Amino acid sequence: MDAQLAPGLYIVATPIGNLGDITLRAIETLRGVSAVACEDTRVTGKLLNHLGIKVKMIRYDDHASDATRDHVLDLAAQGPVALTSDAGTPLISDPGYKLVREARERGIAVTSLPGPSAAIVGLTLSGLPSDRFLFAGFLPSKDKARHDALEELAGIPATLVFYETAPRLGDCLSAIGAVLPGREVAVARELTKRFEECRSGSAEELIAHYAAHPPKGEIVIMVAPPAAGDGSAVDVDALLVAAMEHDKPSQAASQVARITGMDRKVLYARALELK
Numbered sequence: 001m002d003a004q005l006a007p008g009l010y011i012v013a014t015p016i017g018n019l020g021d022i023t024l025r026a027i028e029t030l031r032g033v034s035a036v037a038c039e040d041t042r043v044t045g046k047l048l049n050h051l052g053i054k055v056k057m058i059r060y061d062d063h064a065s066d067a068t069r070d071h072v073l074d075l076a077a078q079g080p081v082a083l084t085s086d087a088g089t090p091l092i093s094d095p096g097y098k099l100v101r102e103a104r105e106r107g108i109a110v111t112s113l114p115g116p117s118a119a120i121v122g123l124t125l126s127g128l129p130s131d132r133f134l135f136a137g138f139l140p141s142k143d144k145a146r147h148d149a150l151e152e153l154a155g156i157p158a159t160l161v162f163y164e165t166a167p168r169l170g171d172c173l174s175a176i177g178a179v180l181p182g183r184e185v186a187v188a189r190e191l192t193k194r195f196e197e198c199r200s201g202s203a204e205e206l207i208a209h210y211a212a213h214p215p216k217g218e219i220v221i222m223v224a225p226p227a228a229g230d231g232s233a234v235d236v237d238a239l240l241v242a243a244m245e246h247d248k249p250s251q252a253a254s255q256v257a258r259i260t261g262m263d264r265k266v267l268y269a270r271a272l273e274l275k
């Protein structure tokens with residue numbers, strides 16, 4: 001360590017699979033802090049062990065009590081404290097935002113050390129537009145809630161990025177195929193690891209592939225934006241048919257109107273024809 005770290009909260013990104021991705025600054029900081037608040041002391045313990053660092057760890061996960069948060073903040077007011085998650089960037093579908101918020105409210109210095117995040121690694125591999133993207137974290141696991149969440153995102157002119165687990169990949173791709181028909185999808189797996197892959201295709205192609213080759217490991221799913229500003233490129237019939245799998249024609253028309261900006265009455269008439 002060159003200089004002693006000032007008191008404060010240091011958000012430290014850690015590798016998502018390849019230990020070589022730890023940054024020099026992350027190592028120096030973990031070496032210099034008085035405590036590490038982490039999601040799981042066993043997981044972070046392994047990383048610290050690998051780096052030859054011995055430091056006090058405090059469990060800080062999604063269920064952390066107000067008292068634990070207060071304790072971490074008291075320590076950060078007096079000395080340097082790191083926040084890490086099991087992998088990747090803390091706060092990105094991981095705990096930490098309340099801690100950061102309260103630290104800032106209390107006037108405790110907060111600094112963030114950039115490093116790996118699966119969403120960014122996946123996006124950069126996908127070949128999908130990266131000038132505008134929306135990170136939507138994990139979709140709900142229940143069918144109806146997942147369908148509704150996708151519908152809410154359907155009209156957003158940006159590449160959509162989701163986190164997913166291997167057992168739920170098939171269901172998630174089916175929902176994407178139904179609610180966002182015709183969009184290119186990319187599935188990125190095992191990023192930065194030995195069996196890293198990024199596979200693109202339609203939702204249907206990917207469903208068939210992963211049915212034949214059940215996926216393992218951690219997954220990022222990306223979905224291409226809707227066809228740019230061109231109403232004619234949107235397959236309105238497909239959207240209506242997909243929406244009517246779950247809802248009545250009137251509701252389907254309202255949903256598709258929301259997504260496409262088209263007239264609801266016109267869509268309702270078309271929905272009745274298609275039914």
Ligand code: SAM
Nearest residue numbers: 016088089092093117118163164190191218219
């Ligand atoms: N904070 C982490 C980050 O910055 O990427 C994400 C934590 S979130 C609880 C875990 C999810 O991230 C996994 O279910 C998966 O969707 C994604 N993920 C993490 N590591 C990954 C990897 N090596 N390859 C693909 N996806 C990964």
